[in-house]
Amino acid sequence: MHIEVRNLNKSFGDFHAVQDVSFEIEKGHLIGLLGPSGGGKTSILRMLAGLETPTSGDIIFHGKRVNDLPPQERGIGFVFQNYALFKHMTVYENIAFGLKVKKQSKEQIRERVSTLVELTGLKGFEHRYVHQLSGGQRQRVAFARALAPEPQLLLLDEPFAAIDAKIRTELRTWLKEMIERVGITSIFVTHDQEEAIEVADEIMIIGKGRLEQKGTPWEIYKNPQTPFVASFIGESTIVEDIKVLKGFDAALSYPGTKALIRPEYIEIGKPGEIRLQSATVKATVKALHFRGSEWMVELLVDNVKLITYRSLEKEVLQPGEQVSVLVHRAYLFNDNDSWIMENSLKVDPMPIHI
């Protein structure tokens, strides 16, 4: 289903939960609504489902305005955060609910439910009650139940929040595969960027009720359009005083400009390890933290703290040690503008032409 949202607003009393949100979603896409808790993501999802009424704005499915349609008429499937399974019903009855409402024949219902049970790997659990299932199984039931009436749009509210970390990754892949196989347009809400990046075709970043940016995970990572997006996606440290960074002098002409530096923008080395010595600054290793597959290094450049990672293969650093730091690029922003800048000194001062 093709979805369009225009100038959507929602207020709860004085609280403006969703502000002027507009977007379009292509048929068959899997979209992640990503943002911090309380940012209005769930409100957007609930308005799409018809569980909440927008204060103003239009919701358009397939070119038709659906604002005045109740949830029953919208042709959507909704997976709730805590699944909201009918606990007095068995797995079979849960999945069959939407079909019974539609007054389908017993034969049709049995067929559809068994297809879904097969698809979601719940075979053999049809006659269990909800309290006899594990978290992952409950999620599968919720998914199958939402899909049973063949909705045009699937909405998932924090679908992995209630599952423990180990199974979560497994379920993510499973859900992405399932949605691709069914080919249904889907929107899911999450506050976990890793989850959004891994699962979604496209991400919409929502902060304080506004749509900050929409794009593929790679686009958003590479080219964040607002400081909020830049700081929300990936890891980063903000450098207030960019004078300490070498190679970004051009930015000094814009007063009030700050820099956002990601760990992967930084290269460190013992004296002599980095080829472009002229572009480096001196730094002290403040602390080292072992992170399983690499070292996280805290650096001090003139009292400005930076964070980067260092491979376990390289020589181990010691706290207090002097190192050279090369900042490859920085995400710069001030009140009016934001842009990405490469280190201007990185160009080899003495290029060798062969």
Added chain:
Amino acid sequence: MTIRRTWIGLTYIVFTLLLIIPLIEIFTGSWADGWSGFIEGLTRKQSLHALQMTASIVVVVTVINTVFGVMLALYLVRAEWIGARMKRLLNSIVDLPFAVSPVIGGLMIVLLLGPNTVIGAFFEDSGFKVVYALPGMILASLFVTFPLMVREVLPVLQEIGAQQEEAASTLGAYSWYTFWKVTWPSIRWGVIYGVVLTVARTLGEFGAVLVVSGNIMNKTQTATTLVYQDVENFNVVEANGVALVLAVFSVGLLLLMEWAKKRKEVH
């Protein structure tokens, strides 16, 4: 140790004095003239009438209280068109009958709907007697029992939350279907418990009904007010007989209540 034993012993003594001895007393009292005396006391015209009166009040009050109690609980928890402040107000009004003495409750009905009031006169003129008749007694019992159902169902609704109902709506089910298939199975043991409480309270209601009914023999007399009158007239055997019938019902309800409570906890 000894202190604890003393307390436990004391509890048993109080329990025996307040509950067991009176029950035995009622039982032996009603058999003082043998089986025939007991039957005679119960088959008097006024006894049969009073028991029948009580039965009809119980049935009507329970039905009305169940329907409206569940409805009000649903509205107080789920309705979005009632403002938060209004809900708080309604919520505290529900408890009013707990705070007000039943006699006062009955008196309010008399003052509002008695034959000397505007509304009462209006009803009387159209041939519908409220006070000193069955409708008034039903109203009085409704007033007294009203919080029971709401207070049983409301917390259950709050606990299960609205999500299952919302899920049903996204699956295409409208409110009536959703109520019976999704909400009802979750609240039914609460409702049954509420019904038991309502029946028990209505069976035993005395003050409010006494004021509203005027206690007219063979007309507006209920089982409890008949016991009262029999005691006043020193018809001890008859009083005990009717009281025994009420006590037997109460014990039965108590057992039903225990059973319902257990089921309520399971779900």
